Amino acid sequence: xxxxxxxxxxxxxxxxxxxxxxxxxxxxxxxxxxxxxxxxxxxxxxxxxxxxxxxxxxxxxxxxxxxxxxxxxxxxxxxxxxxxxxxxxxxxxxxxxxxxxxx
Amino acid sequence: xxxxxxxxxxxxxxxxxxxxxxxxxxxxxxxxxxxxxxxxxxxxxxxxxxxxxxxxxxxxxxxxxxxxxxxxxxxxxxxxxxxxxxxxxxxxxxxxxxxxxxxxxxxxxxxxxxxxxxxxxxxxxxxxxxxxxxxxxxxxxxxxxxxxxxxxxxxxxxxxxxxxxxxxxxxxxxxxxxxxxxxxxxxxxxxxxxxxxxxxxxxxxxxxxxxxxxxxxxxxxxxxxxxxxxxxxxxxxxxxxxxxxxxxxxxxxxxxxxxxxxxxxxxxxxxxxxxxxxxxxxxxxxxxxxxxxxxxxxxxxxxxxxxxxxx
Numbered sequence: 001x002x003x004x005x006x007x008x009x010x011x012x013x014x015x016x017x018x019x020x021x022x023x024x025x026x027x028x029x030x031x032x033x034x035x036x037x038x039x040x041x042x043x044x045x046x047x048x049x050x051x052x053x054x055x056x057x058x059x060x061x062x063x064x065x066x067x068x069x070x071x072x073x074x075x076x077x078x079x080x081x082x083x084x085x086x087x088x089x090x091x092x093x094x095x096x097x098x099x100x101x102x103x
Numbered sequence: 104x105x106x107x108x109x110x111x112x113x114x115x116x117x118x119x120x121x122x123x124x125x126x127x128x129x130x131x132x133x134x135x136x137x138x139x140x141x142x143x144x145x146x147x148x149x150x151x152x153x154x155x156x157x158x159x160x161x162x163x164x165x166x167x168x169x170x171x172x173x174x175x176x177x178x179x180x181x182x183x184x185x186x187x188x189x190x191x192x193x194x195x196x197x198x199x200x201x202x203x204x205x206x207x208x209x210x211x212x213x214x215x216x217x218x219x220x221x222x223x224x225x226x227x228x229x230x231x232x233x234x235x236x237x238x239x240x241x242x243x244x245x246x247x248x249x250x251x252x253x254x255x256x257x258x259x260x261x262x263x264x265x266x267x268x269x270x271x272x273x274x275x276x277x278x279x280x281x282x283x284x285x286x287x288x289x290x291x292x293x294x295x296x297x298x299x300x301x302x303x304x305x306x307x308x309x310x311x312x313x314x315x316x317x318x319x320x321x322x323x324x325x326x327x328x329x330x331x332x333x334x335x336x337x338x339x340x341x342x343x344x345x346x347x348x349x350x351x352x353x354x355x356x357x358x359x360x361x362x363x364x365x366x367x368x369x370x371x372x373x374x375x376x377x378x379x380x381x382x383x384x385x386x387x388x389x390x391x392x393x394x395x396x397x398x399x400x401x402x403x404x405x406x407x408x409x410x411x412x413x414x
Contacts, residue, residue, distance in 0.1 A: 017225060017299070049283040049301060053230065057138050064153060065132050065139070066125075079139065087279070095313050098322040099356075099380060 008037065008046035018055040024069060025055060031073035033058070106175060109155035109168065117169070121160065128156040226289035226298035227253075230281070233302040235272060237309050237319075238341055241367050244272045248302070252289055270302065275367040278306040278314065311339060317373030318365045324382045325349065340364045340375055347377055355381040 015022050028034050034054050036045035061067045061075060110117050113127040135149040158164045231250045248270055251263040270284055281301045288298025306314060313320040323338060333351035337344050357379045365373025
């Protein structure tokens, strides 16, 4: 059996596993798109696995949608907002349906 | 592999200039890119579009492609004249497809956002959706997963390998969370490490419970007299049943908190909220009608008092 843990990756590992330069990842951190869960300085930083997905996504947007790196933080934050609103909407709709009858 | 009309895929004329090709690609990418599209089948469609753009926006590749395309058209034309139909060229088409694959196959793999084929590079990470039932989040659970792992065979062709694993889902996972299974993604090339498998947790909607953060919500239907007089109701939780006391004069929509019966979280246990919902019997017989009438005559109550104040 494979053990699954909610691992953390270091800054260097994060850049390596998404094949994105340190500068690019740094700019995403400065913009608050990815935030280290632990650590004050780059050497100490640790990121959760959600960050890996997010930086992957940034790289895909840049490459596939020809989005400039400077625009990536805005797009990521808007996409995140859309996802949150969709999920909230689905939850509220489900709850509403428990109260409403359509005859 | 059949011949692909890349111009048709991008919806441009074969004479289209670079700018037109780029504009068409960007428009389609915006429409079908799996990161920004919720359309069904968007990912496959985007792959086709990306493949077409990969060839058409590169001058030399496009020139090669145009040559092949022209040769194919001529051959079809020729075959049509010879046999009165084009079915005779089917075998040639297959040869052509292999030839084509050998020309563009590897180049395509390098470009596509969903394949990595660089030398000595860590294998691609794979992400799959992992449905988890609410009951399963209460303690560590082992679940089987099956997924297809794309890889390139010795001829550089894209193949899919079916993998089955058992993975441990830690207690307290939440909807949307991603957990990593190290080294279970695509194999790395040139001695580099394997990619990782990411499980994107999706909590399966429950027939009774709704999720709000780490709390659960259950809607509790009550008869009007139960709400009026108060009662004890047995309600289900994720672990067994409990007794809930309904006070007299309870309202529809009222929330009652049952501490510690929500979802498990690292920091603390969530709560269960019972939301009361007063429901009417569907039919009333003569006796019931009489009782309701007595009530109507003797109780002073205006449920729309707020309206008269507002108007």
